[in-house]
Each structure stands twice: as C-alpha cells, then as structure tokens.
Amino acid sequence: MDKAQQLLSEYGLRKTGCRLxxxxxxxxxxxxxxxxxxxxxxxxxxxxVTIYRTLYSFEEKGLIHSINDVAGSVKFALCKADACSQHQHQDNHIHFNCTSCGQTFCLNEVNIPMLVLPEGYKAERLHFSAEGVCKGCS
Ligand SMILES: [Zn+2]
Ligand SMILES: [Zn+2]
Ligand SMILES: [Zn+2]
Known part of the structure; x- marks a missing residue:
C-alpha cells in the first residue's frame, strides 16, 4: 500500500481509481x-463529475479543505495530518496567494489570530489570506 492508499483507508474512504x-x-x-x-x-x-464528487467526499471527511483565492475561485488543499475529522475542520491557518505564479499555499505554521467579536456575533469560519510573492518566485 502506498501513502495515498493508506490515507484513504485511514479516512474511511473506499479506494477508487479517481480518489487515488x-x-x-x-x-x-x-x-x-x-x-x-x-x-x-x-x-x-x-x-x-467524478472529480467533483471526489473533492466533495474528501472535504466532508476532513482530508482536504476549500480555500477562496483572491480571484474568487475555489481551491482545495490537504488538511494538516490528524488536524481535521469528519465535518470538523480545524484549518485555522493563513493562506498565501502568490501574485507572480498565481498559486495558493497553506501556511500551516501561521495561525489565524483569535478574534474577539462583539457580543451576539459568532464566527463560524474565518478567511485569512495574505498576498505577495511566494518562496519559489522570490
Ligand atoms: Zn481541514
Ligand atoms: Zn509564486
Ligand atoms: Zn489551508
């Protein structure tokens, strides 16, 4: 079993060619x-459609998370190992959009700061992204 096959079984996903x-x-x-x-x-x-369904089931299981990039398109990236579970994403890191290559990176080591919101407001999701030049381009 390679790493991809191992991950699928860890997350309780049946192994199909597309998922792998x-x-x-x-x-x-x-x-x-x-x-x-x-x-x-x-x-x-x-x-x-098969690719779309695969992304959907991966996100649902906590294997990948979606990111809204600056251009308004939705991208997906792997969640940090063991950080997320089914319907419980804990991806509280910052995303970096490179203006040179157009790629979006997860900065797993940079956490979104805790926000103190006024009474009565409850945030369910925070989107934090930085824009600039990535490691590969600078
Ligand atoms: Zn996640
Ligand atoms: Zn770049
Ligand atoms: Zn991310």
Missing part, C-alpha cells in the same frame, strides 16, 4: 488545486 489519483495530485504539489486544474491534470482518465 486526486489524492496523489494533492500530495505531489505543495500548492492548492482548483477543480479546473485537477481536470487538466487527470481529466483524460476521469470525467468532471
């Missing part, structure tokens, strides 16, 4: 991938 392929793409790249990018990468073997 999508997961491998996430493991190979250190930046977030959009549905369209995945389609470009593995679209010859799997149709868009």
């Amino acid at each position: 392929e999508v997961l491998r793409q996430f493991m190979q790249n250190d930046f977030a991938l959009s549905h369209a990018e995945l389609e470009k990468l593995i679209g010859n073997s799997y149709d868009r």
